[in-house]
Structure formats: C-alpha cells, structure tokens
Amino acid sequence: MAQDVLLQVKDLRTSFRVEGEYYAAVDGVNLDIYKNEVFALVGESGCGKSAMALSITRLHNMNYTRCEGEVLYEGKNLLTMTLPEINKIRGGSIGMIFQDPLTAMNPLMRVGAQIEETLTYHTNMNRSEKKSRTLELLDQVGMVNPALTYDQFPHELSGGMRQRAMIAMAIAAKPEIIIADEPTTALDVTIQAQILDLLDELRGSTGGSMLLITHDLGVVADIADRVAVMYAGQIVEIATVFELFANPLHPYTRSLLNSMPSALTEEARLHTIQGIVPSLQNLPRSGCRFAERIPWHHASLHEEDPQYHEVSPGHFVLCSCYKTFTLKAGA
Amino acid sequence: MALLEVKDLKVHFPIHGGILGRVVGYVKAVDGVSFSIEPGQTIGLVGESGSGKSTIGKSILGLTHITAGTIRFDGKDITKSVRKNRSPYRKSVQMIFQDVYSSLNPRKRVLDIIAEPLRNFENLSKTEERKRVDELLSIVGMTPDNASKYPFEFSGGQRQRIGVARAIALKPRLIVCDEPVSALDLSVQAQVLNHLKDIQQELKMAYLFISHDLGVVKHMCEHLAIMHHARFVEYGTRKDIYENAAHIYTKRLIAAIPDIDPNKRKDNARNRAEINALYEKELPDYYRDGYGVYDLRPISDTHQVAML
Numbered sequence: 137m138a139q140d141v142l143l144q145v146k147d148l149r150t151s152f153r154v155e156g157e158y159y160a161a162v163d164g165v166n167l168d169i170y171k172n173e174v175f176a177l178v179g180e181s182g183c184g185k186s187a188m189a190l191s192i193t194r195l196h197n198m199n200y201t202r203c204e205g206e207v208l209y210e211g212k213n214l215l216t217m218t219l220p221e222i223n224k225i226r227g228g229s230i231g232m233i234f235q236d237p238l239t240a241m242n243p244l245m246r247v248g249a250q251i252e253e254t255l256t257y258h259t260n261m262n263r264s265e266k267k268s269r270t271l272e273l274l275d276q277v278g279m280v281n282p283a284l285t286y287d288q289f290p291h292e293l294s295g296g297m298r299q300r301a302m303i304a305m306a307i308a309a310k311p312e313i314i315i316a317d318e319p320t321t322a323l324d325v326t327i328q329a330q331i332l333d334l335l336d337e338l339r340g341s342t343g344g345s346m347l348l349i350t351h352d353l354g355v356v357a358d359i360a361d362r363v364a365v366m367y368a369g370q371i372v373e374i375a376t377v378f379e380l381f382a383n384p385l386h387p388y389t390r391s392l393l394n395s396m397p398s399a400l401t402e403e404a405r406l407h408t409i410q411g412i413v414p415s416l417q418n419l420p421r422s423g424c425r426f427a428e429r430i431p432w433h434h435a436s437l438h439e440e441d442p443q444y445h446e447v448s449p450g451h452f453v454l455c456s457c458y459k460t461f462t463l464k465a466g467a
Numbered sequence: 468m469a470l471l472e473v474k475d476l477k478v479h480f481p482i483h484g485g486i487l488g489r490v491v492g493y494v495k496a497v498d499g500v501s502f503s504i505e506p507g508q509t510i511g512l513v514g515e516s517g518s519g520k521s522t523i524g525k526s527i528l529g530l531t532h533i534t535a536g537t538i539r540f541d542g543k544d545i546t547k548s549v550r551k552n553r554s555p556y557r558k559s560v561q562m563i564f565q566d567v568y569s570s571l572n573p574r575k576r577v578l579d580i581i582a583e584p585l586r587n588f589e590n591l592s593k594t595e596e597r598k599r600v601d602e603l604l605s606i607v608g609m610t611p612d613n614a615s616k617y618p619f620e621f622s623g624g625q626r627q628r629i630g631v632a633r634a635i636a637l638k639p640r641l642i643v644c645d646e647p648v649s650a651l652d653l654s655v656q657a658q659v660l661n662h663l664k665d666i667q668q669e670l671k672m673a674y675l676f677i678s679h680d681l682g683v684v685k686h687m688c689e690h691l692a693i694m695h696h697a698r699f700v701e702y703g704t705r706k707d708i709y710e711n712a713a714h715i716y717t718k719r720l721i722a723a724i725p726d727i728d729p730n731k732r733k734d735n736a737r738n739r740a741e742i743n744a745l746y747e748k749e750l751p752d753y754y755r756d757g758y759g760v761y762d763l764r765p766i767s768d769t770h771q772v773a774m775l
C-alpha cells in the first residue's frame with residue numbers, strides 16, 4: 137500500500153543546553169507521516185517524544201535549544217523557514233492540541249474569541265463568518281450549548297469541555313496534520329473515551345492526519361494506525377498498530393507491554409524493567425541504549441552501531457538484540 | 468472485628484459568598500459513605516476526579532474536618548480524637564501521597580525524612596534509628612548509602628519508594644494510598660506496585676487504595692468501591708465489579724477502559740456507544756432527580772449496588 141507522505145522527519149536531532157553543553161534529547165529520528173493516518177509516538181517521560189513534537193512546529197525556546205536535521209512539509213523544511221512562513225503553518229496546516237488545556241489557553245479571553253483568533257490569522261473571513269464558523273466548530277466537538285460556551289472563559293469549563301475547546305481551536309483552520317501531545321492524560325477515563333471517540337470521528341470527517349503523542353498503550357491500541365516506540369531519544373521500533381501489539385519485538389517494547397497492570401488480567405507480580413530511564417546528560421550515546429536495562433543479555437548480542445532491521449514490510453526494529461532476547465523480571 | 472469502620476461519613480465544605488463572606492451553601496464532598504476494612508485487606512476506591520475519594524482518605528487521617536458520621540478503629544470511636552497529634556491512632560494509620568515531588572521535604576535528607584515518624588513516636592538512639600532506616604530502605608529495594616542524599620537526587624519512582632518507606636516506618640496497620648502511582652511511568656509504576664504487594668504480605672497491613680486507574684485497582688484490590696457524586700454507587704469483590712457490574716455508572720467506567728488489543732477496537736467503540744445511550748436512558752433508575760445516589764442495597768452476599 138503506497139501512500140503519500142505528508143510530513144517527513146529526517147535525522148532530527150534536538151539538543152538542549154545544560155550547563156553550557158548541548159545534549160540531544162531527540163537523537164536522529166526519521167519518520168514519515170502519511171495522509172489520513174494516526175501516527176502514535178509512545179514512550180516514557182523523558183524519552184524525547186514531546187521534544188520532537190515541539191521541534192516540528194519550532195515551539196522550543198531557541199535560546200537553549202538546537203534543532204538539526206530536516207522536517208519536510210510539502211517539500212519545504214520547517215526548521216529553516218522564516219518566522220512569517222512558519223507562522224502560516226502553525227495553527228494553519230499544522231494544528232496542535234496540548235496536554236493541559238487550562239495552561240494552554242488564555243485565561244483572560246473568552247473561548248469563542250480564542251478560536252476566532254485562529255481564523256483571523258489563517259482565513260479571510262469577516263466577523264460574522266468567523267462567529268458562525270466558531271459556533272459550528274463548538275457544535276462539531278460536542279459542546280452541549282455552543283452559544284453559551286462561546287461567551288465563557290476557560291475556567292468556567294470542565295476539563296473535558298476545555299479539551300474539546302482546544303480541539304476546536306486546533307481544527308479551526310482545517311489543518312492537514314494535528315499534533316496531539318498527550319491529549320487525554322489529564323482527563324478521567326470516561327471523558328478520555330469520549331475525546332478519543334471525538335478525535336476518531338473528526339478524522340473520518342476532515343480526513344487529516346494526526347501525530348499522537350502518549351505514554352498510554354491503551355490509547356494507542358484504541359486509535360492509532362501506526363506506532364513508533366521511543367526510548368532515550370531514538371525510535372526503537374516502528375510498525376502498524378496490529379503488528380506491534382501482536383508481535384512486539386524490541387526488548388523495550390516487550391518489557392513495557394508486560395509491565396502493564398491490565399484490567400483484564402491479574403497476575404500476582406508485574407514485570408518490571410531493571411534500573412531507571414537515564415537522564416539527559418547520562419544517556420549512553422553509543423551502542424544499544426537499552427542494553428544497560430537488560431544486563432543479563434550478553435553484550436555480544438547487541439550491535440555496536442545499531443541499525444534498523446525490517447522484519448516484515450513496515451515493521452522496523454533497532455539493534456539485533458531482539459533476536460535472542462528473553463524477558464526476565466528486574467529488581 | 469473490622470480494623471476500620473466508617474459509618475455514614477459526611478464531609479461538607481462551606482461556600483462563602485457576598486460582601487460579608489457569609490456561608491451561602493455547601494459543597495458536599497462526601498455525603499453519607501459507610502464501609503469497613505478488615506486487617507490485611509485491600510479496598511480500592513475508584514471514581515472520577517471530584518467524586519470525593521481523596522476526601523475520604525483525608526478524613527480517615529484527620530487531615531480534614533468531619534461534618535457527620537463516625538470512624539471506629541479497632542472498635543474504638545476515634546471521630547473526635549482523629550485530629551489530635553501523637554495519639555496512638557496516628558501511629559497505626561499512615562499515608563502515601565500522589566505527588567512525589569511535593570510530599571518529600573526538599574531540605575531534608577532521606578534519613579531525616581524516613582526517621583521523622585520514628586522520632587515522633589519512638590525513643591531510639593542514633594544507631595538504632597540508623598539501623599531501622601537502613602532496614603526500611605532495603606524493604607523498598609534501596610541501598611543504605613541513599614540515606615544521606617536529598618530528594619532531588621532521585622527519580623520519581625525512587626521518591627515514591629522513599630514515601631513508602633516513611634509510611635511503613637512505624638509498622639502501621641492501615642495505609643491510605645492516595646493515587647500512589649498516577650504520576651509514575653509504566654515501568655516504574657510496576658516496581659512500586661510490586662513493592663506495595665510484597666510489603667503488605669510481610670507486615671500484614673491493610674490498604675485503602677485510592678485510584679482512578681481501573682487497571683491498577685484491579686491488580687491491587689480484592690474489594691472495590693465505585694464512587695460517584697460523593698457517594699458509593701457500587702461495592703463488591705473484584706469479580707463482582709469487573710465481571711458482573713450492576714450500576715450503570717460502573718458499566719460505563721469499565722467500558723471506557725482502553726483495551727490493549729487493537730483488533731477489538733470496533734467492538735469496544737460500539738459497546739461504549741451502547742452503554743452511553745443506556746446511561747442517558749436509564750439515568751432516572753439510578754439517580755434521584757438525575758443526581759442523587761440512592762442507598763446501597765445488597766444484590767448478593769458480597770455485592771451491593773445503589774439503585775431503586
């Protein structure tokens with residue numbers, strides 16, 4: 137199934153300055169996002185998934201961040217664009233949904249006005265057109281009373297409603313890609329289900345792609361088409377969602393799936409991963425980065441310079457250590 | 468005899484309004500909740516944010532006032548004395564907090580953090596104290612050399628283990644765990660949950676486990692209470708709740724858990740939609756005037772549900 141690539145990330149390296157030195161939080165990531173797909177990026181905190189999302193729209197503070205590599209959208213590199221050019225893309229062709237809608241919204245602006253702001257920048261609508269489009273959007277994201285919400289302030293809405301308003305803002309200019317950074321993490325499970333259903337429904341009606349960043353494997357299984365698992369700044373495994381859950385290969389993916397206290401099984405002990413996620417300054421920069429978490433797996437089984445292995449079409453695994461790996465509970 | 472018996476607990480917070488700041492109403496955070504915990508048992512308290520589950524935990528520890536109702540511990544009524552410092556009750560009940568960044572004093576060493584309850588209640592010499600702290604650290608899987616470090620030197624999971632070590636220092640008989648793993652990553656969460664289970668077996672403690680994560684709760688608790696609108700809507704064993712849910716809210720909650728099998732995606736979505744439709748339709752059967760939760764009524768030996 138050959139698909140059109142919408143967004144291409146090439147050898148992206150995002151580094152943060154810590155005490156005068158730059159350390160790469162995203163260390164050479166390559167990925168393609170196709171038209172009309174939900175691409176999920178999973179990993180634990182500190183693995184670089186949010187750093188990557190912010191690099192795509194260049195929302196990092198450039199005073200202490202360096203982005204290298206290429207992010208190609210319609211043949212143009214977003215990383216080298218001028219500010220007016222990238223401003224056209226932000227909110228226009230690429231919409232963003234953030235984790236915490238309360239801090240992401242302006243507390244002094246009414247919800248309607250905030251959504252209209254997007255329309256002001258990216259369309260030529262006049263005032264009444266903007267208002268009717270905003271009401272339409274609020275209705276589309278499932279607000280019970282769009283006219284009332286239009287005049288409310290963010291603090292007057294519940295968490296789920298706020299996240300809906302954020303989604304309305306993100307889809308206002310009909311973007312081709314939505315980057316959703318942990319869109320449901322701050323929400324209760326029933327509300328989470330509603331928001332996921334909403335995102336799924338919107339995708340059917342607007343036909344856009346989505347880059348979904350999450351740490352919740354349940355969310356991934358529920359909505360994603362393809363998944364990339366990140367560890368220590370690198371993608372360690374990439375596959376379609378069905379392939380990944382049916383046939384996880386990288387030791388990290390397998391450990392992660394096994395440490396889930398699933399609501400469906402109740403084993404006496406959970407699988408744990410030995411050691412801790414290394415901090416930015418202490419990341420192993422050569423060899424297999426997961427090696428130190430699986431010390432019983434002999435060093436000779438890892439590659440010195442890990443490469444991606446294509447095990448089946450579209451399923452890539454980093455480092456050959458997966459071939460002989462057996463799970464073993466850590467301390 | 469039950470270790471802890473909570474009867475008809477109510478916690479109401481006043482709302483002040485107007486220029487004079489008079490009380491204009493009440494927020495009913497907990498409105499008539501009864502349950503009991505046997506020694507060594509784990510009870511899970513599940514509900515959405517704002518349903519009052521943390522308030523129940525806090526009132527048991529005396530961290531908030533109690534409007535009405537009684538709390539009995541070991542058969543003794545401690546409702547009045549629960550907020551008194553250094554009562555023996557305070558020694559037998561401890562808490563593990565959700566936020567591992569704000570629940571450890573950043574200016575104290577791990578040794579002082581873990582030894583604080585010991586210093587309050589037990590008269591130990593310096594060497595005895597140090598020995599106990601080392602023991603506690605090894606119970607939660609940390610080495611004694613960590614005792615002289617400060618909290619910022621640790622990762623989230625290690626911090627939570629320090630919190631666990633502090634909570635078990637006095638060998639309490641009940642620990643209130645308020646979302647102990649919600650802020651932690653999956654692999655770290657597994658470590659902390661395993662430790663909590665091991666420690667429980669070793670020290671025979673009871674847990675009141677508060678969480679919104681139904682997967683974690685199912686893993687940890689043999690009995691569950693589902694809260695909604697400040698009251699219990701359902702109470703039962705793990706099996707009663709997960710396989711035989713009777714209240715519409717519980718059904719909706721369980722249907723909302725994301726399944727890790729992508730092949731069942733469509734079925735789950737359909738199931739969810741059906742239950743949501745049912746929820747709208749049957750709301751009056753389960754809630755008085757669409758809000759008030761009815762009293763619990765037994766439907767089997769272990770299973771109680773709030774409906775007409």
